[in-house]
Amino acid sequence: MSDKKVWLYVSAAAVLILLAYTFWKRTPPGIYWEDNSRQTHAVSYGETLTRSANKQIRTAKRLRLKGRLNSRVLEKKKTIKVMFQFSGLSLSLDGANYTDLDRIYASPFIVEFARNGAVKKVHFPSDIAPDDEKDIAAIIRQMQFVIKKSITSAWHTRENDSAGSYEAEYLYDKISLKKRKTGYAEITDREGHANGEITAAVRESRAEIFYGKPFTWLRRSSGREKVTFFYSEDSYVTSSVTFSAKKAKFRPGEKLAIWKEAGSFKKILADWRSKPKNRHSFADMLKLAELRKAYGTVSFNSVAEPMLLKNSGEETEKGIAGYLALFPEDSMKLAGLVASGRLTSGQNSTAINSLARVGHAEAQGALVRIMNDAARAERVRILSAGAIATLAQPVPATIEGLWNAYHKRAPENQSGLNVAGSAVLTLGALSRNMARSYREDLQNTAEDIREKIISELSNEGPMTPALISAAGETGHDDAIDAIEDELDSDNPRYRSAAIASIKDFEDPDVNGILIKRLRKEDNPGVRAALVGALAGRKADEGSVSKLISIAAEEKSAQTREKMYLYIIRNIDLADARKKLPELLKTETSPVNRKLLLNAIQGGKKR
Numbered sequence: 001m002s003d004k005k006v007w008l009y010v011s012a013a014a015v016l017i018l019l020a021y022t023f024w025k026r027t028p029p030g031i032y033w034e035d036n037s038r039q040t041h042a043v044s045y046g047e048t049l050t051r052s053a054n055k056q057i058r059t060a061k062r063l064r065l066k067g068r069l070n071s072r073v074l075e076k077k078k079t080i081k082v083m084f085q086f087s088g089l090s091l092s093l094d095g096a097n098y099t100d101l102d103r104i105y106a107s108p109f110i111v112e113f114a115r116n117g118a119v120k121k122v123h124f125p126s127d128i129a130p131d132d133e134k135d136i137a138a139i140i141r142q143m144q145f146v147i148k149k150s151i152t153s154a155w156h157t158r159e160n161d162s163a164g165s166y167e168a169e170y171l172y173d174k175i176s177l178k179k180r181k182t183g184y185a186e187i188t189d190r191e192g193h194a195n196g197e198i199t200a201a202v203r204e205s206r207a208e209i210f211y212g213k214p215f216t217w218l219r220r221s222s223g224r225e226k227v228t229f230f231y232s233e234d235s236y237v238t239s240s241v242t243f244s245a246k247k248a249k250f251r252p253g254e255k256l257a258i259w260k261e262a263g264s265f266k267k268i269l270a271d272w273r274s275k276p277k278n279r280h281s282f283a284d285m286l287k288l289a290e291l292r293k294a295y296g297t298v299s300f301n302s303v304a305e306p307m308l309l310k311n312s313g314e315e316t317e318k319g320i321a322g323y324l325a326l327f328p329e330d331s332m333k334l335a336g337l338v339a340s341g342r343l344t345s346g347q348n349s350t351a352i353n354s355l356a357r358v359g360h361a362e363a364q365g366a367l368v369r370i371m372n373d374a375a376r377a378e379r380v381r382i383l384s385a386g387a388i389a390t391l392a393q394p395v396p397a398t399i400e401g402l403w404n405a406y407h408k409r410a411p412e413n414q415s416g417l418n419v420a421g422s423a424v425l426t427l428g429a430l431s432r433n434m435a436r437s438y439r440e441d442l443q444n445t446a447e448d449i450r451e452k453i454i455s456e457l458s459n460e461g462p463m464t465p466a467l468i469s470a471a472g473e474t475g476h477d478d479a480i481d482a483i484e485d486e487l488d489s490d491n492p493r494y495r496s497a498a499i500a501s502i503k504d505f506e507d508p509d510v511n512g513i514l515i516k517r518l519r520k521e522d523n524p525g526v527r528a529a530l531v532g533a534l535a536g537r538k539a540d541e542g543s544v545s546k547l548i549s550i551a552a553e554e555k556s557a558q559t560r561e562k563m564y565l566y567i568i569r570n571i572d573l574a575d576a577r578k579k580l581p582e583l584l585k586t587e588t589s590p591v592n593r594k595l596l597l598n599a600i601q602g603g604k605k606r
Helices: 003-026 101-105 130-142 265-273 283-294 300-310 314-326 328-341 345-358 361-371 378-388 396-407 414-435 440-456 464-474 477-486 492-502 507-518 524-533 541-551 557-569 576-586 590-603
Strands: 038-053 054-076 079-091 109-113 119-123 154-161 165-172 176-187 197-211 220-232 233-248
Touching: 003 109, 003 176, 038 119, 054 233, 054 492, 079 101, 101 283, 101 541, 109 130, 109 265, 109 524, 119 130, 130 154, 130 233, 130 283, 154 283, 176 220, 197 440, 283 300, 283 314, 300 314, 300 345, 314 328, 314 345, 328 345, 328 361, 345 361, 345 378, 361 378, 361 396, 361 414, 378 396, 378 414, 396 414, 396 440, 414 440, 414 464, 440 477, 464 477, 464 492, 477 492, 477 507, 492 507, 492 524, 507 541, 524 557, 541 576, 557 590, 576 590
Parallel strands: none
Antiparallel strands: 038 054, 038 233, 054 079, 079 109, 109 119, 154 165, 165 176, 176 197, 197 220, 220 233
């Protein structure tokens, strides 16, 4: 073997040894997971939320927690299942102590970790409400740290917390890790949907984790963080968090559920899920306490019904909506009250608006029921359809109910046709609302609705005017072509509906579409509607110039007046000032002549 080859092999071996040494020396050890391992840490956690709206800043929440966080490894499989439970709690919310809050936070819960330490899922017993689950899980996610194998002492990870996903950087130094959030990659809402309308700025972020021996792997950790979430220029929330954890002496004699829970992870989870889920969070409990203080017994018959029968209007709507937020299943009772015929016109409106104000799935179901109840008065049914149009996040069942109202109409029943028309108009309005949403699922639903409305327009019939209006309600440029086709319909009613539908689109091409129709329109009423539509839009040089030539041939003095007002309002476009004298020569109406003359003389004075 040549000296050159020997040297090459020796060099390669040296590099491998160096890389192996660097990897061993610089990479932190894996996280210590041992079945049934029991550990206790003294912890403290503080969170303060401040809210700014229109430059008015106030404290929205102050949570302070001290106690022991006990943990026990249940299972090591694809994920590591660890049961946790707080004990010895000192807990305050906005400076006050609450027994119910202590009970909620002292409940056991299970966290599923990836082997590198990332929190995957958090499970709670059925008596903990979803909103409280998220608040407790936020503490665990705030304190997580993620190991990434690297040949260097620094690495980056993508992690998740209660606000969304963020980028973090780590630095390892023998027995400690230093972690820093560098920025959020995605903000999510409480349901986990990505919300691109919210941005975040990490003002401060630092955490340090100290190692111990393997059987006491986490010796202590501490950190603080300040993040601002921007909803608009003048609306934002700043979250300030501090936390610390320190290994404490295990107390085997302490009677905690975490030590007594027997069986596997699956058995414990199945037992928790076998019981009815509590919907009322701690915040709900405070509201319930206020209702009990005001009404004694809290039920639909003792709170919502008397509230409605006694008064109507916005304050009553807020009160009923607040009750229904706590008891969604009673939404159908409110729909039944509307169906009873006992309510006045104002009370019916208040009941329907209350359902729209609370807006949850149960309330939406009640609105759909009222709309599709053929025994109800047409006005009430249409009012319910209109209330649905205000919803920001309609559920699939609501969309289906609106299409049912449209498709299951009876041709011989004019009242049913009117309700069907209101339903399809509501679908158009919802399409516009959902298209503006940050949620991709709602955007996709908006597109589906729009395509169905445009497809239905190909079949002319008694619903055509409503469909034309619904296409306009979507506000999407894709609907313009379908509406333009209706401008050439033989039916002047359809043409008028198309004009009303297309006039509010921002697309500048709409001016040209209206002018094009005006050149060949022979119905006086439709011609007047065309000019009125143009008058309500932003003018351009082409539309003003073409309207001047059309005005000279217009037979209706009233329509010519509308044209002149439009031209005079945009007198600096298309040499309109110079052409007014030509129009004056042929004008016979005294009113119109005076209008033109004043405009001409006003121009000369300038």
